[in-house]
Amino acid sequence: MADGVARVTGRATLEDVARAAGVSLATADRVVNRRDGVRDKTVARVEAAIARLGYRADPAAARLARNQSFRFLFILPTGANSFMTLLAEQVARTAEWLADQRAYLDIEHVDVFEPEALAAVLETVPPGYHGVATVALDHPRVRAAIDDLADRDVPVVTLVSDVPSSRRVHYVGIDNPAAGRTAATLMGRFLRGQTGTVGVIAGSLALRDHAERQFGFTQVISREYPGLVVLPAIEGRDDSERTRLAVSTMLEREKDLVGIYNVGAGNRGVAAALQQAGRRAGEIAWIAHELTAHSRRYLLNGEIDALISQNPGHEARSAGRVLLAYCSGNPMLPDQERIGIDIFLRDNLP
Amino acid sequence: MADGVARVTGRATLEDVARAAGVSLATADRVVNRRDGVRDKTVARVEAAIARLGYRADPAAARLARNQSFRFLFILPTGANSFMTLLAEQVARTAEWLADQRAYLDIEHVDVFEPEALAAVLETVPPGYHGVATVALDHPRVRAAIDDLADRDVPVVTLVSDVPSSRRVHYVGIDNPAAGRTAATLMGRFLRGQTGTVGVIAGSLALRDHAERQFGFTQVISREYPGLVVLPAIEGRDDSERTRLAVSTMLEREKDLVGIYNVGAGNRGVAAALQQAGRRAGEIAWIAHELTAHSRRYLLNGEIDALISQNPGHEARSAGRVLLAYCSGNPMLPDQERIGIDIFLRDNLP
């Protein structure tokens, strides 16, 4: 009959504590919120009462009384690919639950491939914002802008793409070298017993996440799958048409191509090039990133063999939670905020 | 300059709405909460004001004023394996955040392999509980007990293991046939070009989730990988020693065993049997379920090739959120509550 292994009462109110300690509400409140101006002896008495009653402040009441609100700025890429569109959608949803916590967010779009543009936006974040979340770019001016915000006590979280050397408060995104290694292990095992070359396509190797994925991928393939040779990465600018051209060229040149790893977007281009070259689904192992409407289709019909992915919903919510926690002085739970590297086969699609 | 694509104001209070509509607070409140006893014309006026001001009720204030709290019962397996221990830990953590929402939970342990014991607990859930979450068992008496709770308006969510035919409000867990298919695809691809038999070990085929995984696995292997033959499942009761014995026997009998899929717990037994038989890591493809301290080690040293997993932290929180949403009359967000089938290789371990 519910032996209360983990019974959490939480019933006691601050008033109960005050009464139990023989002090007033205000005094009890002072010690709960670690404000000074209370004699040590009194502090001890109140703390004893708190412990005895198992008091926990009611966060709803606290927020209400504080009557405080926050304003965050989310900086996302313009136009962009399917994944970024999904991210934007999820950020918009996050806005609703944030609003329930009295935190309001605005969204600003900038071109990801333009470090100067991003830096300019970061440099001119209007006063009044209590926090910024941004899909970043590893560039000196961007880094400096982030550090300036940190100086102004505006916490910055990087989203999806990090600037590790900056003073951002937190990075919400996957471990990209690990993602590349994951892709490599899948590729290596899917190609068991085959020898040949493997092509890598990136949006741009100037993008830190793309470069890191390529690095992790190459590292594992060359170390563990001697029969496979990774070709130098080609750049598709995350654009389907450019990607199609690049892949077509590669297919012509490399007669023993057995696998393709697309680190960035533009999967429609890869599919088009393969079809154009008369390659049947499954003939060349193809691993790509991010679950979108397109990649899902390619996965289901067997063109894509596996997808490495990150969950935009988790990421948007995590960014919101982290900023909110930071601004309210609450600790974040690292466990809950860790973004996993998802692997999707056609069988475990959501 | 933050062009407010998704600006959510949320600023307006009920009082603002009342004033704008020319009614009292109480009336405004009545229409906000869809209570009747208000003239249609008035309703319309208030709703117009709500829309115009973009009013959203402050949930913190509402909960405070309602001064309502809930009590939930979580029923988890006794003793049990590593995964269930992790689940229990995560449920305990969830208790803290639930307490902040004025929802308190008790934990009760029962033996999973005893439907009668589980049913007995479900049948005697004391009054005063507003909801129940249980790692269930597909058994007629359990099903009946769940339906009785539903009759008493006590929502039940099944956790990890479902009873689909019951009137549970929601199932928090993975799609087990799909998990089995996922394992099969990995197995089939990892064994590319090989022929032989594949052993399947289950805790008990009377457990719905184990049976479903085995079903999905066998289905895909036999349909798509003609070179592989799935052996009839053997039962290890989720116990390392029994599992070791069963696997040892299998290794002796099946000289052309190329893969092992362990649907349940007891991975230490599998490892012991393999070592005992002198099988080097990697010689036999081994796919298992759930990320625990043990399975993580086997994955890292190459004994286990891939892990199919579910996130106990997500599951515990999801069960809490769903129960809370149900009791407070709020809708749940299916998207956020969907539990994914995680695939772990050594490269993407958290």
Next chain:
DNA sequence: CTGTTAGCGCGTTCAT
């Protein structure tokens, strides 16, 4: 049908 009013638990003046 509609309005008034007294809290919910906590933070925050302003007195003492």
Next chain:
DNA sequence: ATGAACGCGCTAACAG
């Protein structure tokens, strides 16, 4: 150093 009292936004009695 400590206490009294008001208000945050909303709900729920109770009046009218």
